[in-house]
Amino acid sequence: MKIQNYINGEFVNPISKDWLDNYNPVKGEIYGQIPNSTKEDIEKAVQAAEQAFPIWSNTTLEERSKILSKIADLILENLEELAKGESIDNGKPISLAKQVDIPRAAANFQFFANAITQFSSESHESVGFDAINFTLRQPLGVVGCISPWNLPLYLFTWKIAPAIAAGNCVVAKPSEVTPMTAHLLGDICTKAGLPKGVLNIVHGLGKTTGKAIVSHPKIKAISFTGGTKTGAEIAKIAAPMFKKISLELGGKNPNIIFADCDYENMLETTVRSSFANQGQICLCGSRILVEEKIYDKFKTDFIKKVSELKVGNPSDSTTDIGALVSKQHLEKVKSYIDNAEEYGGKILFGGKKVNVKNHEKGYYLQPTIIEVTDNNCKLNQQEIFGPIVTIMSFITDEEALKLANDVKYGLSATLWTNNLNRTMQFSKQLQTGIVWVNTWMLRDLRTPFGGAKESGVGREGGFEALRFFTEAKNICIKHD
Numbered sequence: 001m002k003i004q005n006y007i008n009g010e011f012v013n014p015i016s017k018d019w020l021d022n023y024n025p026v027k028g029e030i031y032g033q034i035p036n037s038t039k040e041d042i043e044k045a046v047q048a049a050e051q052a053f054p055i056w057s058n059t060t061l062e063e064r065s066k067i068l069s070k071i072a073d074l075i076l077e078n079l080e081e082l083a084k085g086e087s088i089d090n091g092k093p094i095s096l097a098k099q100v101d102i103p104r105a106a107a108n109f110q111f112f113a114n115a116i117t118q119f120s121s122e123s124h125e126s127v128g129f130d131a132i133n134f135t136l137r138q139p140l141g142v143v144g145c146i147s148p149w150n151l152p153l154y155l156f157t158w159k160i161a162p163a164i165a166a167g168n169c170v171v172a173k174p175s176e177v178t179p180m181t182a183h184l185l186g187d188i189c190t191k192a193g194l195p196k197g198v199l200n201i202v203h204g205l206g207k208t209t210g211k212a213i214v215s216h217p218k219i220k221a222i223s224f225t226g227g228t229k230t231g232a233e234i235a236k237i238a239a240p241m242f243k244k245i246s247l248e249l250g251g252k253n254p255n256i257i258f259a260d261c262d263y264e265n266m267l268e269t270t271v272r273s274s275f276a277n278q279g280q281i282c283l284c285g286s287r288i289l290v291e292e293k294i295y296d297k298f299k300t301d302f303i304k305k306v307s308e309l310k311v312g313n314p315s316d317s318t319t320d321i322g323a324l325v326s327k328q329h330l331e332k333v334k335s336y337i338d339n340a341e342e343y344g345g346k347i348l349f350g351g352k353k354v355n356v357k358n359h360e361k362g363y364y365l366q367p368t369i370i371e372v373t374d375n376n377c378k379l380n381q382q383e384i385f386g387p388i389v390t391i392m393s394f395i396t397d398e399e400a401l402k403l404a405n406d407v408k409y410g411l412s413a414t415l416w417t418n419n420l421n422r423t424m425q426f427s428k429q430l431q432t433g434i435v436w437v438n439t440w441m442l443r444d445l446r447t448p449f450g451g452a453k454e455s456g457v458g459r460e461g462g463f464e465a466l467r468f469f470t471e472a473k474n475i476c477i478k479h480d
């Protein structure tokens with residue numbers, strides 16, 4: 001199958017006529033091709049977006065909202081096909097894509113369809129100066145959205161929906177590893193009545209197609225989710241061009257467990273926060289820190305629960321863990337297991353590749369638990385982004401907090417306790433953008449979303465996203 005670019009409302013071949021192979025991680029085989037787009041394709045997309053902008057930015061909020069709602073409805077109507085598309089590219093269980101990825105993609109559009117009708121700006125009477133100030137929030141123009149492979153449609157739409165709701169026109173690039181659902185979205189947008197040129201989807205590699213988006217002088221803002229190293233490369237190009245940037249980057253999130261927690265709930269959730277989506281979510285709790293009093297019990301119970309997870313064919317509804325996204329990624333993740341001892345770790349469970357019947361070339365790995373004693377080891381400091389968690393114990397609150405904060409990342413933290421004072425102390429002192437207490441991945445789309453330290457710059461979600469995708473202009477009117 002050949003996926004094409006979606007530019008100016010039409011599916012088109014790349015100008016260079018150059019294509020890249022697309023792999024299915026479930027089988028470890030090539031199943032299609034995508035455009036290897038160049039800066040000429042980006043130029044066409046920018047021109048289409050620029051042409052659409054004067055009309056789209058003046059389209060009423062009610063009309064924009066109606067179209068976004070329609071896109072949300074069509075995503076849900078096409079849930080089966082989209083979930084299969086997500087799984088064939090990413091390797092995730094189809095059941096997970098049906099329950100999480102695709103409904104959330106629809107929710108992103110529905111949320112911003114509503115939010116844009118509630119987004120208002122401030123006004124201030126300048127008392128004593130006979131003047132009134134008000135703020136105009138104007139769309140930026142053409143903006144760029146670049147997304148990763150782990151939650152393909154979920155994160156692609158998380159950027160596109162607020163961008164177009166706010167009146168911008170978009171040039172978007174999904175990950176070259178997972179292009180399918182972005183491709184299907186193009187057709188959905190046409191059917192929903194989105195005017196041509198408002199959304200342009202260009203496929204290709206990060207270092208060429210992605211870079212061409214970031215460096216295009218007419219693209220005013222970049223919203224990016226992906227690796228920290230890539231985020232730094234993007235910032236290096238975008239900052240001297242004075243573009244707005246929102247970077248959602250890596251994480252090495254602590255999952256801090258105290259003896260006074262609701263144990264069963266914690267155990268169940270910790271299995272999920274460790275291995276959901278094969279551990280390939282930037283919010284996964286990859287460092288489990290457990291109070292010494294319950295460490296041995298936790299270790300035994302956690303290993304038992306994890307050993308019950310089924311690694312298998314993503315089409316099978318009983319599968320918990322599907323394939324990793326690519327051969328290259330599998331090898332990267334596996335290298336941490338192969339070197340675990342050298343890094344000071346002890347493998348307590350897992351660590352081996354899994355042979356799935358009829359899919360022997362697929363990229364399957366056991367969920368893996370590694371015990372560590374030193375937070376400074378590579379296993380606890382580097383983002384692995386796969387089905388690997390480390391566990392270690394702590395004695396005091398101070399020690400737990402120090403361990404939690406002692407990494408270069410600062411995306412999210414999970415805290416398990418029923419002590420209110422401790423909850424408040426940790427909430428204030430954890431150096432992360434998100435703190436979940438007695439839960440994980442509970443997402444209210446109104447909340448600010450983003451990371452501290454090397455986990456990113458800026459916040460998306462709710463009105464934060466609409467603020468990012470608009471320019472605030474102060475109007476000061478003097479009167480008699």
Ligand SMILES: NC(=O)C1=CN([C@@H]2O[C@H](COP(=O)(O)OP(=O)(O)OC[C@H]3O[C@@H](n4cnc5c(N)ncnc54)[C@H](O)[C@@H]3O)[C@@H](O)[C@H]2O)C=CC1
Pocket residue numbers: 146147148149150173174175176204205206207209210211214225226227228230231233234248249250251281282383384385
């Ligand atoms: N924070 C997160 O959510 C994610 C973190 N990662 C981390 O990053 C590591 C590398 O994974 P990759 O797939 O290589 O992620 P990546 O950061 O290279 O890719 C994310 C997106 O950025 C694009 N891109 C890559 N280089 C670019 C550039 N120079 N300019 C503009 N766009 C560019 C890619 O084509 C893709 O669409 C993973 O092993 C994982 O640790 C990966 C995906 C998501």
Ligand SMILES: O=C(O)/C=C/C=C(\O)C(=O)O
Pocket residue numbers: 148150151155158225226248280281282283443449
């Ligand atoms: O917005 C969310 O709910 C989740 C976001 C997850 C990422 O940004 C990620 O895993 O890259």
